[in-house]
Each structure stands twice: as structure tokens, then as C-alpha cells.
Amino acid sequence: MTTIFAGNDRLAEEVLDLAGIGIGPSNLSLASILDGVEGIKSRFFESRAEFDWHPGMMLPDVELQSSYLKDLVTPVVPTSPWSFVSYLVAHKRLYAFLNAHYDAVPRREFAQYLSWVAGRLPNLAFGSEVREVKHERDQFVLRFDQGSARARNIVLGTGTTPFVPAWAAPFIGERCFHNSEARYRLPDLDVARVAVIGGGQSGGEVVEALLNAKPGLKELNWFSRRHNFEPINDTAFSNQVFSPEYVYAFLNLNHDQKLEALKTSILTSDGLSLSTINSIYRRLYSLRYLEHRQIDAKLSPGRDVIQLEPAKEGYRLIVRNRFDGGVEVAHADAIILATGYQFRLPRAVEPLQDRIQFDRHGRPVLQDDYSLVWTGPKHNRIMAQNAGRYSHGIADSQLSLMAWRSAHIVNTLLGRQHFDLEPHDSQINWLSSGHDTASQSIAVDY
Numbered sequence: 001m002t003t004i005f006a007g008n009d010r011l012a013e014e015v016l017d018l019a020g021i022g023i024g025p026s027n028l029s030l031a032s033i034l035d036g037v038e039g040i041k042s043r044f045f046e047s048r049a050e051f052d053w054h055p056g057m058m059l060p061d062v063e064l065q066s067s068y069l070k071d072l073v074t075p076v077v078p079t080s081p082w083s084f085v086s087y088l089v090a091h092k093r094l095y096a097f098l099n100a101h102y103d104a105v106p107r108r109e110f111a112q113y114l115s116w117v118a119g120r121l122p123n124l125a126f127g128s129e130v131r132e133v134k135h136e137r138d139q140f141v142l143r144f145d146q147g148s149a150r151a152r153n154i155v156l157g158t159g160t161t162p163f164v165p166a167w168a169a170p171f172i173g174e175r176c177f178h179n180s181e182a183r184y185r186l187p188d189l190d191v192a193r194v195a196v197i198g199g200g201q202s203g204g205e206v207v208e209a210l211l212n213a214k215p216g217l218k219e220l221n222w223f224s225r226r227h228n229f230e231p232i233n234d235t236a237f238s239n240q241v242f243s244p245e246y247v248y249a250f251l252n253l254n255h256d257q258k259l260e261a262l263k264t265s266i267l268t269s270d271g272l273s274l275s276t277i278n279s280i281y282r283r284l285y286s287l288r289y290l291e292h293r294q295i296d297a298k299l300s301p302g303r304d305v306i307q308l309e310p311a312k313e314g315y316r317l318i319v320r321n322r323f324d325g326g327v328e329v330a331h332a333d334a335i336i337l338a339t340g341y342q343f344r345l346p347r348a349v350e351p352l353q354d355r356i357q358f359d360r361h362g363r364p365v366l367q368d369d370y371s372l373v374w375t376g377p378k379h380n381r382i383m384a385q386n387a388g389r390y391s392h393g394i395a396d397s398q399l400s401l402m403a404w405r406s407a408h409i410v411n412t413l414l415g416r417q418h419f420d421l422e423p424h425d426s427q428i429n430w431l432s433s434g435h436d437t438a439s440q441s442i443a444v445d446y
């Protein structure tokens with residue numbers, strides 16, 4: 001892997017047009033799209049020593065929840081050398097891959113594709129944690145442990161942070177942890193009773209791993225707040241929320257309308273894959289009826305865990321049943337929190353915090369063109385990726401539109417429509433008839 005570290009003299013001297021903070025799929029997509037675009041001098045910085053995509057959740061057999069064609073580049077630059085298909089061809093396995101007839105691509109395969117791109121693009125610096133970002137004389141100054149870099153614009157691609165509910169925070173450790181650490185902690189977890197909190201895809205993947213790989217497991221409690229262990233809504237019309245046209249329509253809504261739209265479309269993104277549901281169900285069936293193993297597996301949807309307490313052995317959970325209003329007590333030796341992720345500004349931008357506008361929920365205000373509202377000069381933009389679930393819609397926290405979003409960011413920085421992102425004629429009428437469809441694109445204030 002060709003790796004450039006941040007701390008070199010040349011970097012401290014030159015002024016970049018764009019510095020990227022974090023190299024996950026979002027900024028890797030932007031770097032890939034920028035490759036081949038003249039006029040933007042960019043460099044991206046990542047704290048990890050090499051590219052690694054959610055390594056703590058790389059459990060056996062986990063699958064991608066989106067199409068491999070929605071890769072880093074294809075929806076915008078289908079001829080790019082950084083597409084998933086290019087990766088398959090370069091590894092001489094296109095035919096083998098096609099013959100595998102995957103309903104969903106293994107996440108391991110997609111992660112290998114991302115690493116392959118990350119190892120080839122020239123302007124990525126690994127092992128370079130951005131410690132601090134200041135704004136001085138019309139430039140952002142990024143400080144690393146060794147050295148610094150200067151840029152006229154920055155783009156945050158630092159992803160989301162594991163969410164730990166307040167009731168669990170005092171207990172975080174070896175036997176109470178977020179699913180983002182599952183791959184490291186599960187192998188050494190040698191307990192009889194486990195509670196998994198959260199009925200989304202991550203919770204399902206953890207439950208599947210426990211049932212498959214923990215012969216000593218005697219009791220499993222799986223709690224979900226949802227009415228049931230709900231499948232992802234992956235059907236044709238529902239999937240339209242992952243289209244540019246939907247984002248253009250969504251941007252027209254007011255705050256409350258956006259929240260309502262998010263609530264009603266939640267299962268297009270946050271539900272369980274059918275393969276995970278079937279695998280768990282069949283494993284439970286096999287354990288019970290075919291292997292006659294004594295596992296007390298309690299699947300409890302419609303539950304809010306409201307309190308966690310230390311017990312004589314392990315933990316006691318106090319749980320409210322949303323279905324009938326009852327309050328229950330459960331016990332476990334280990335707690336795994338599959339309680340989601342949330343966007344937060346990275347600590348490195350704290351020096352800019354007072355100049356950034358936040359909404360009443362404490363979220364930075366993201367403009368339609370993916371730049372944050374701040375009091376600095378207009379020509380010094382703070383762009384943010386994966387920060388717009390509440391402003392741009394449910395797709396923003398997914399891979400689906402990352403290439404399209406990257407192209408928007410490039411257009412904004414160039415000050416012209418380098419990429420044609422005019423909306424297609426949507427088959428679904430999202431907005432009221434009479435609405436000016438010409439306004440359904442992202443207005444960029446050059």
C-alpha cells in the first residue's frame with residue numbers, strides 16, 4: 001500500500017484546495033471522484049495506519065445491505081478505474097464473482113475493494129490523525145502529531161460514533177460493550193447469559209454470531225424497541241428514498257416534515273436483512289428441535305431497557321414492555337449494545353465550534369450543498385459527509401448516494417456543474433403537483 005504520512009515539509013508549505021479529515025467510504029469516494037478532475041489540489045488524512053472498514057463488525061458471513069454498483073464512483077463516473085467492477089477485473093475474478101450469484105455481496109469483499117482503492121490513490125495519508133483544525137488568515141490549518149497542513153476548504157468524513165445509552169455508560173468494559181467492538185470482544189466472552197440490546201441489523205449480526213459460535217451460551221435475551229424484529233424494506237418503490245430525486249424533494253420539507261418522513265421510511269435503512277432473519281430463525285430451530293441443546297433464547301420486541309444495575313453475578317436489566325405496559329427484570333453476565341451510531345463533529349474541529357451554527361438538537365446546520373453554516377469567509381468551506389440524515393434524508397448515512405454526494409461537493413468546490421447532477425424525472429411524485437420541479441436541485445451559491 002502506498003502510504004503518505006502527514007508530517008512532511010512539502011505538505012506544510014503548500015496550500016491545498018481541499019483537505020479531507022477521515023478516510024472511510026465517504027471521503028474515499030470523494031478522493032476517487034476527484035482523481036481525474038483538474039483544478040482541485042486535495043489530500044485526505046486518516047488516523048488508522050491503513051484503510052479498514054468497520055473492522056469491529058467484520059463478523060463471519062456479514063453482507064452488504066446495498067448494491068455493489070452503488071460503489072465509490074459508478075453512479076457518477078461509470079468509466080472510473082476505481083469501480084467495484086474494475087476491482088473484480090483487476091483481481092481476475094469477475095466471472096467467478098458473477099457465478100457466485102450473490103443476493104448480497106459479502107461485506108468482506110466490499111471492504112477488500114475499498115482497501116484496494118485506498119492503496120492506490122495517490123493523495124491519501126494514513127497514520128495521520130488530525131488533532132486540531134484552526135482557521136487563520138483565509139486558510140484552515142490542520143495539526144497532526146508531526147507536522148501540519150494548510151487548506152482553503154475542508155471536508156469532514158469522520159463518520160458516526162457508537163451511541164451508548166446513559167443507563168449503560170457507567171458499566172462500559174469487557175462485559176458491557178457496543179457492537180462496534182464485537183469482533184474483538186466476542187472471542188474471549190465466555191459467559192452463559194448474554195443480553196443483546198437493539199433489533200437492527202447490527203443487533204441481528206451479533207445474535208447470529210453468538211448462536212453460531214458460543215457453545216457455552218445458556219441464555220440469550222434479545223431486546224428491540226420496535227414492534228417486532230422487522231425486516232429491511234428493500235422493495236422497488238421503497239428503495240426510491242435512496243435516489244437523488246428523493247433527496248431533492250426532501251430538501252423542500254420543513255424540519256417537522258423531514259422528521260416525519262424519516263420516521264416513516266426508517267425500515268428502508270435500519271431493518272434486518274432477510275438473510276439475517278432467516279439465519280437466526282433457522283439456527284434457533286435447529287438448536288431446539290434438531291440438536292436438543294438447552295438454550296433459553298428469549299426474543300423480546302417492543303422493549304425499552306430503562307435501567308442497568310450490577311447484580312450478584314453479572315447485571316440486572318429493568319425493561320419496560322411497550323406492548324402491554326409491563327415492567328420486567330432480566331439478568332445477564334454480559335451486555336452487548338447494538339444501540340446505533342450518531343453523527344458528531346470530530347473533536348479536532350473544537351477550535352471552530354463557536355463559529356459553527358447548530359440547530360436546537362445540537363446538530364451542525366448542513367446546507368443543501370453539504371457545507372456547514374459558519375461565520376468564516378464564504379470561500380473557506382467546511383463540507384461534511386454522512387452528517388445529513390436529518391437535513392438530506394435517510395440515504396445520507398448510507399453508502400447508496402456517496403458517489404453522487406461526492407460529485408456535488410466537487411461541483412461546489414469548482415464553482416461549476418462539472419458533473420451533470422440534474423434530477424431525473426422521478427417516477428414517484430414526492431412533492432405536491434404544481435411544485436416548481438426546476439427548483440428540485442441543489443442550489444449552489446458560487
Ligand SMILES: Cc1cc2nc3c(=O)[nH]c(=O)nc-3n(C[C@H](O)[C@H](O)[C@H](O)COP(=O)(O)OP(=O)(O)OC[C@H]3O[C@@H](n4cnc5c(N)ncnc54)[C@H](O)[C@@H]3O)c2cc1C
Nearest residue numbers: 022024025026046047057064065129130158159386398399
Ligand atoms: C457495521 C456497519 C455496516 C454497514 N453496512 C452498510 C451497508 O451494507 N450499506 C450501506 O449503505 N451502509 C452501511 N453502513 C452505513 C455506512 O455506509 C457506513 O457507516 C460507512 O462506513 C460510512 O462511511 P464514512 O466514511 O462516512 O465513515 P466511517 O466509515 O466511519 O469512516 C470514518 C473514518 O474517519 C477516521 N477519523 C475519525 N476522526 C479522525 C481524525 N480526527 N483524523 C483522521 N481520521 C479520522 C476514522 O478512523 C474512520 O476511518 C454500515 C454501517 C455499519 C456501522
